[in-house]
Amino acid sequence: MARYGKEHKLATRQRIIETAGRRLKRDGIDGSGVAALMADAGLTNGAFYAHFESKEDLVATAVADQLRDQRERLAAAPPGRAGLDQIIRAYLSPEHRDSREEGCPSAALLDEIGRCAEPTKQVYTDSVLAFIDDIAARLAPHDPRSARVATLGVYALMVGTLQLSRALADQELADEVLEQGIRNAMALLDDAPH
Amino acid sequence: MARYGKEHKLATRQRIIETAGRRLKRDGIDGSGVAALMADAGLTNGAFYAHFESKEDLVATAVADQLRDQRERLAAAPPGRAGLDQIIRAYLSPEHRDSREEGCPSAALLDEIGRCAEPTKQVYTDSVLAFIDDIAARLAPHDPRSARVATLGVYALMVGTLQLSRALADQELADEVLEQGIRNAMALLDDAPH
C-alpha cells in the first residue's frame, strides 16, 4: 500500500482508534501495550508513531472516540424521558456489565483516566460533557445547561454501580446492585429536575 | 535482621501491606511494580516472595487491609445517621479527591479490581461487605441485612462521584459534582430505608 489519497491513512488511523478503544476497555490503559493495540488493527508496532505522538495521545483519542460513539447510540434512543429510562436500564444491565469491551469507557477506565496527565483529562472532560449535555437536553429542553451537574451526578451513580457490579464475586449480589442502581437513578431523576 | 521472634516477620509483612496500599491507590495496580512496592517498605524486590505468593496475592491483601482501615475510621464517627452524614461529606470532599493515596481504595482501584482474577474479587467482595454491613447497621439497627443492597447503592454512587470528580480537568465543575453527589446521597438515604 502506498501513495493513496489522504483518506487511506485516515481510515487506518480510525481503525486503530476503534480497535484500541475495545482493547483499552478490556485490559485497561496500563494493561494494553502498543504492540498489542497495533496487532488488533492488523499492523505492527513500528507504524504506531506515524499515526500518534505517543501512547497517551492514542488513549485520549480513543477515549474521545468511544464517548462520541456512546453519544450516537444515545441519539438513536427514543426522545425524552422515556428513551432515557430505556438507556438507563440497558446501561445497568447484566449484559453491559459482562461485556466490558463493548461498553461504556467511563465504567471501564474512569479511575485510570483520573491518573492520566492533564491533556488527557481535558479531552475526557470535553467528550463527557458533550455526551452529558445531550442527556441534559432531554431532561430540560428549555435549559439544558442548568441540568448539566444534575445529569453528571446520575452518570456518576451509573458508572460507579456498573464498576461495583463488575468487581463483586457474588453474581447474585452483583445483579441486585444493578437493580438497586436503576431504582436509584430513577429516584434522582424524578426528584431533581426543576 | 535475622532470627527474630515471629512477630518481626509479621511486622515487616504488615509494613509492606500498608505502604503497598498507598502506592497501589496512587499509581494503580498495573502501574505499581513489585520493586517499587518493596522499595516503599525499605526493602528490595527479592524479599517479596518470602512474604507473598505473587503480586496478585499482595494486591488482594493490601486492598482488604485498606478496606479494614476504612471500616475502623467508620467506627470512630458518631453513631447513627448523624455520623453517616459526616462521613459522606468527608468522602465527597475536595480533600479526599485530591489525596488518592490516603483515601478510599474502591474509588482508586475499582475498575482495575473488576479486571482482577476471581480470588482477588472474592477478597474484595468479602471486605467491602464487612464495611457496608457496618453502615447498614447504622441505618437499620434492627435489620441490617435488608439494608445491605441499598447501602451498596449509595456506596456505588459515592465511589463513582469521587472518580468522576478526579477525572474532570475543570476544577470548578469537579467541585460541583462533589456537592451534587452529597445531595444525591442524602436524597437516597432519606427516601430508601423501609
Add this chain to the structure above:
DNA sequence: CTGATTGGATTATGACCGTACTACCATAGG
C-alpha cells in the same frame, strides 16, 4: 560467652514486555 545455625534479606539472573525510534522496503501514482 561463644559460635554454629538459620531466617530474612540482598544481589544477580531469567525470560519477557514496555515505549519509543529508525532504517529499510514494497508498492501505487504521477
Add this chain to the structure above:
DNA sequence: CCTATGGTAGTACGGTCATAATCCAATCAG
C-alpha cells in the same frame, strides 16, 4: 520508471514478575 508513502522489521534500553544463589547478623545451644 521513479518517487513518495505507509508499513515492516529490527533496535535500544529500561522495566516487568519471578526465581536462585549468596550473605549477614541475631538468636539459641553448649
